[in-house]
Amino acid sequence: QVRLAESGGGLVQTGESLTLSCAASGSAFGDNTVDWYRQPPAKGRELVARSFSGSRTLYVDAVKGRFLISRDNQKNRVYMRMNSLKPEDTAVYYCTTLGVWGQGTQVTVSS
DSSP states (O other): OEEEEOOOOOEEEEEOOOOEEEEESSOOOOOOOOEEEEEEETTTEEEEEEEETOOOOEEEETTTTTEEEEEETTTTTEEEEEESSGGOOOOOEEEEEETOOOOOOEEEOOO
């Protein structure tokens, strides 16, 4: 069974960038859809971006034009580059595929 581990979170200021990484072990991402979700403080988990097989991607309106999801199947990793970060992007970020979730990585954006 695939296991996922996110990394790359941290504390940044408004306008700065971060790149999150989701590493899979135990199984490859292959052609499976991989999602990035986030959970802001005291709120529910919400979809942020989706990487379909091939190069097709999907972004929610709140991050469209600022976030970029990509995948490296050889390294078995999915990335999310987050630019022009805003305080409202503060959340724990999770990757998920095939019903499996990672442990999350905290992103905090100070104003």
